[in-house]
Amino acid sequence: MLQDDQETTSENSAYNSSVYRLRHSTAHVLAEAVCELFPxxxxxxxxxxxxxxxxxxLVPRAVTVEDLQVIEERMRSSIEAGLAFSGREVSREEAKDIEKxxxxxxxxxxxxxxxxxxxxxxHGSFEDxxxxxxxxxxxxxxxxxxLSVAGAYWRGDETRPMLQRIYGTAFESQDDLDAHLIRLEEAQKRDHRRLGLELDLFLMDPxxxxxxxxxxxxxxxxxxxxxxxxxxYQRSGYQEVITxxxxxxxxxxxxxxxDNYKDNMYxxxxxxxxxxxxxxxCPxxxxxxxxxxxxxxxxxxRFADFGRLHRYERSGVTHGLTRVRTFSQDDAHIFCTPDQVAGEVRTLINMYQQTYSLFKFKEVRIALSLRPEKRVGSDEIWDTAETALRRVLEEADLPFESVTGEGAFYGPKIDFFVPDALSREWQLGTIxxxxxxxERxxxxxxxxxxxxxxxxxLHKAMIGSLERFMGIxxxxxxxxxxxxxAPVQAVIIPIADRHAEYAEHIRRQLSDGGLRVEVNDRNERMNSKIREAQLQKVPYMLIVGDREEEDKTVSVRLRSNEDMGSLAVGQAVEIIREAVSNNS
RNA sequence: GCCACCGUAGCUCAGUGGUAGAGCAGCGGUUUCGUAAACCGCAGGCCAACGGUUCAAAUCCGUUCGGUGGCUCCA
Structure with a gap:
C-alpha cells in the first residue's frame, strides 16, 4: 500500500557543539528582541x-519580512553590549510564578x-x-x-494555536555565514521548478x-x-500489467x-x-x-505496473514535481510463499543498490521499520517476517537502523533514503x-x-514516484x-549558412546511430549557439565550418567546456554511443 | 487545511490612486561569422478572477483560485 512514500525527513543536529550553543544563544537574543518590539x-x-x-x-500582530531587519538591529545592540549568559536553578513553583x-x-x-x-x-534583563x-x-x-517568518503549530499539532516562527542562522565567522548564504543561492539555481522551465522539461497550470x-x-x-x-524487469522475471x-x-x-485512505482519494x-x-x-x-x-x-x-495514480494532497503541501496529485511509480507486487520472501528481498536490495549507484547517489540510508502497535497478523508471523528482513540486511552487510513502531499496520518494511543536492533526504525505495x-x-x-x-x-517501489524522482x-x-x-544528446552547430547541408548530413549519421540530435540552424552567430547549448546543458556540441566540411570531421565541444578538437564523424558517433551505453 | 507573503507580456521584474514599462524570448530584415549573447526594426498585457470603495483602481478593501516559505528538530 505504499503510503506516505513522499515524506521527507531530516537529520538531528549534534547536540552540544559550539555552533549549537552559538545558535541557541542567538535564539535567546532573538526572543529578547521580539519581546521588546512586540509587547x-x-x-x-x-x-x-x-x-x-x-x-x-505568539505575537499580537503578524511579523512580516520587513520586521526582520528591525529585529536584527535590536539584536545587534544586545550583542554589542556583550551580555554574559548565566543560569540558575529554581523550584517548580517558582518557575510557574515567573512564567505565569x-x-x-x-x-x-x-x-x-x-x-x-x-x-x-x-543575558542582560532577558531571562528564559x-x-x-x-x-x-x-x-x-x-x-x-x-532568514524568514513562517507559521508553525504549537508542538506541530494542527489542533493547537498557530505561532509565528522566525528562522535564522548563525555561524562562528562571517566567512562561514557568507559561504552558507551562497550555498543557499546555489541551491536555488538548481531548483527543479526553475530548471524545469528553463530546460523545457515540464510545466504546471493552475x-x-x-x-x-x-x-x-x-x-x-x-x-x-x-x-x-x-x-x-525483463531480466528479473517481472510481468508488466495495465490496470x-x-x-x-x-x-x-x-x-x-x-476506511484508511479515503481522505486522499478522488x-x-x-x-x-x-x-x-x-x-x-495493489488491489x-x-x-x-x-x-x-x-x-x-x-x-x-511479480506484477509490475506504471499505472497513473491520483492522490489528493492538501493544498499547502504540494511542491513542484516532488509532491504532486498525479504520478506513476515503478510499482510492483510480488506474490510468493513465506519461504521465498528472503530471496526476493535479497534480489530487490541488489537491484536498488545497483540503480542508486548508477544515478550517483551516495550515502544511501536504510531503515528497517518494525511492528507498530496497531497491526494485523499474529506475533508469530511478525517475528518471522522481521527476522527474515533483518537477516537479509545483515547478510548483505549493509548498515541499517531499526525503527520500532514505524512499520505499516500490514507488515514490516525496508526503506531507502538518499540525500539530494541540498542534503535534504528523500525516501526513494521501499520494500x-x-x-x-x-487476507482481504x-x-x-x-x-x-x-x-x-x-x-x-511484497510491495516494491525502487525509485518511487517517477515524477518525484525526476525532480530529485x-x-x-x-x-x-x-x-x-539527456533530452538532446548532441547539437550540431553550423558556423554559416553554407554549412547547413553538411550539418544535415552529420545529423542523419547521428540519428541513424540512435542518438537524439538537433541542428541549430538559426540565424545566429556560432558563439550564441554555443551559449544556447551550454545553457540547455547539451552534453555534446558538434561544430562544423569550412575546415570540418573539408576534412569530413566535426569539432567536438563538451558542456564541461572541454574542447575535444576535430574528430572524424564516425569516431564522434562512437564516442557518444559509448557514453550512452555506459549509462554515463 | 492553517500562518505569512506573492500573482503585471512566454520568462525575469519595474510601476503603490490619474493614458501600462524594461530586459530576455518571439516575429521581420540586415549580417555569414571559429568555441558562452551580432545589429536594426516590429509586435506582444481584461495588471489571476469576481465583488466593493472612489470622480478615477494594476495600485485601497473583501472573497475565490493559483503559487512561495513553513507547520517532527522540543524548555
Missing part, C-alpha cells in the same frame, strides 16, 4: 537546528519529569526557561542573519493544480527512466482504502454508482492474481511485506501437498543529465 508576546520554543535556529512566538503569563512555558514546566531540575538562563547550552556572552555572536505536464524534452527523460526499469484507473467503491472498501459519481480513482495499484494486482487458481509452481509472481492484502482478497495458492495456502505479498534527478544533476537521459 505581549508569548514565547514558544527556540531550538538550534542543523543549519540555524528558530524561535516560535506564558502559557506555553507553563505547559513545558508541567511536562518536565519530577527528576529534572528547572533552570532559567539570563531553558535547559542550557550557551556561549559565555552575547559578544560571541559574530555572524547571524534572520487548471490542474499540482499536476505536471511533461513537455517533449521532459517526456524523453521520463520515458528513459521507464525503459531503464522495464529493462530490469483500470477507476474502480467501483466496493473495491476500496474491500482493500481497506475506503471519487466520481455516475449513474447512481460511486467510483474511486486509484491511489495505489488491481490482487484481482489479477485471484482471477485463476495459482500453483506453488507459479510463484513468485514492504503485506499480510493484510492476501482471500488470495491462495495450491502447495505441493495439495492444500490451499495463503501467499505473502534534476536537482541532483543541476539539469545536466547523464548522456543516456
Amino acid at each position: 505581549g508576546t508569548k514565547l514558544g520554543i527556540g531550538p538550534p537546528t542543523d543549519d540555524g535556529f528558530y524561535y516560535d512566538f 503569563d506564558q502559557p506555553f512555558k507553563l505547559e513545558i514546566i508541567d511536562e518536565l519529569s519530577e527528576t529534572e531540575t528547572v533552570t532559567f538562563y539570563r 526557561l531553558c535547559r542550557g547550552g550557551h556561549t559565555d556572552s552575547t559578544a560571541e555572536i559574530v555572524a547571524f542573519k534572520l 487548471i490542474a493544480p499540482a499536476s505536471p505536464f511533461f513537455l517533449p524534452k521532459g517526456t524523453v527523460v521520463y520515458q528513459s527512466l521507464v525503459r531503464y526499469v522495464q529493462d530490469l 483500470p484507473q477507476i474502480f467501483d467503491t466496493e473495491l476500496w472498501k474491500r482493500s481497506g482504502h475506503y 471519487f466520481i459519481r455516475h449513474e447512481d454508482r460511486e467510483y474511486g480513482l486509484k491511489p495505489m495499484n 488491481a494486482h490482487a484481482l489479477i492474481y485471484s482471477s485463476r487458481l495459482r500453483s506453488y509452481r507459479d510463484l513468485p509472481i 514492504q511485506l503485506d499480510f493484510s492484502l492476501p 482478497f482471500d488470495l491462495e495458492y495450491v502447495s505441493d501437498d495439495g492444500l490451499r495456502q495463503r501467499p505473502v505479498v 534527478l534534476i536537482e541532483h544533476f543541476a539539469g545536466a543529465f547523464p548522456v543516456w537521459l
Whole structure:
C-alpha cells in the first residue's frame, strides 16, 4: 500500500557543539528582541537546528519580512553590549510564578519529569526557561542573519494555536555565514521548478493544480527512466500489467482504502454508482492474481505496473514535481510463499543498490521499520517476517537502523533514503511485506501437498514516484543529465549558412546511430549557439565550418567546456554511443 | 487545511490612486561569422478572477483560485 512514500525527513543536529550553543544563544537574543518590539508576546520554543535556529512566538500582530531587519538591529545592540549568559536553578513553583503569563512555558514546566531540575538562563534583563547550552556572552555572536517568518503549530499539532516562527542562522565567522548564504543561492539555481522551465522539461497550470505536464524534452527523460526499469524487469522475471484507473467503491472498501485512505482519494459519481480513482495499484494486482487458481509452481509472481495514480494532497503541501496529485511509480507486487520472501528481498536490495549507484547517489540510508502497535497478523508471523528482513540486511552487510513502531499496520518494511543536492533526504525505495492484502482478497495458492495456502505479498517501489524522482534527478544533476537521459544528446552547430547541408548530413549519421540530435540552424552567430547549448546543458556540441566540411570531421565541444578538437564523424558517433551505453 | 507573503507580456521584474514599462524570448530584415549573447526594426498585457470603495483602481478593501516559505528538530 505504499503510503506516505513522499515524506521527507531530516537529520538531528549534534547536540552540544559550539555552533549549537552559538545558535541557541542567538535564539535567546532573538526572543529578547521580539519581546521588546512586540509587547505581549508569548514565547514558544527556540531550538538550534542543523543549519540555524528558530524561535516560535505568539505575537499580537503578524511579523512580516520587513520586521526582520528591525529585529536584527535590536539584536545587534544586545550583542554589542556583550551580555554574559548565566543560569540558575529554581523550584517548580517558582518557575510557574515567573512564567505565569506564558502559557506555553507553563505547559513545558508541567511536562518536565519530577527528576529534572528547572533552570532559567539570563543575558542582560532577558531571562528564559531553558535547559542550557550557551556561549559565555552575547559578544560571541559574530555572524547571524534572520532568514524568514513562517507559521508553525504549537508542538506541530494542527489542533493547537498557530505561532509565528522566525528562522535564522548563525555561524562562528562571517566567512562561514557568507559561504552558507551562497550555498543557499546555489541551491536555488538548481531548483527543479526553475530548471524545469528553463530546460523545457515540464510545466504546471493552475487548471490542474499540482499536476505536471511533461513537455517533449521532459517526456524523453521520463520515458528513459521507464525503459531503464522495464529493462530490469525483463531480466528479473517481472510481468508488466495495465490496470483500470477507476474502480467501483466496493473495491476500496474491500482493500481497506475506503476506511484508511479515503481522505486522499478522488471519487466520481455516475449513474447512481460511486467510483474511486486509484491511489495505489495493489488491489488491481490482487484481482489479477485471484482471477485463476495459482500453483506453488507459479510463484513468485511479480506484477509490475506504471499505472497513473491520483492522490489528493492538501493544498499547502504540494511542491513542484516532488509532491504532486498525479504520478506513476515503478510499482510492483510480488506474490510468493513465506519461504521465498528472503530471496526476493535479497534480489530487490541488489537491484536498488545497483540503480542508486548508477544515478550517483551516495550515502544511501536504510531503515528497517518494525511492528507498530496497531497491526494485523499474529506475533508469530511478525517475528518471522522481521527476522527474515533483518537477516537479509545483515547478510548483505549493509548498515541499517531499526525503527520500532514505524512499520505499516500490514507488515514490516525496508526503506531507502538518499540525500539530494541540498542534503535534504528523500525516501526513494521501499520494500514492504503485506499480510493484510492476501487476507482481504482471500488470495491462495495450491502447495505441493495439495492444500490451499495463503501467499505473502511484497510491495516494491525502487525509485518511487517517477515524477518525484525526476525532480530529485534534476536537482541532483543541476539539469545536466547523464548522456543516456539527456533530452538532446548532441547539437550540431553550423558556423554559416553554407554549412547547413553538411550539418544535415552529420545529423542523419547521428540519428541513424540512435542518438537524439538537433541542428541549430538559426540565424545566429556560432558563439550564441554555443551559449544556447551550454545553457540547455547539451552534453555534446558538434561544430562544423569550412575546415570540418573539408576534412569530413566535426569539432567536438563538451558542456564541461572541454574542447575535444576535430574528430572524424564516425569516431564522434562512437564516442557518444559509448557514453550512452555506459549509462554515463 | 492553517500562518505569512506573492500573482503585471512566454520568462525575469519595474510601476503603490490619474493614458501600462524594461530586459530576455518571439516575429521581420540586415549580417555569414571559429568555441558562452551580432545589429536594426516590429509586435506582444481584461495588471489571476469576481465583488466593493472612489470622480478615477494594476495600485485601497473583501472573497475565490493559483503559487512561495513553513507547520517532527522540543524548555
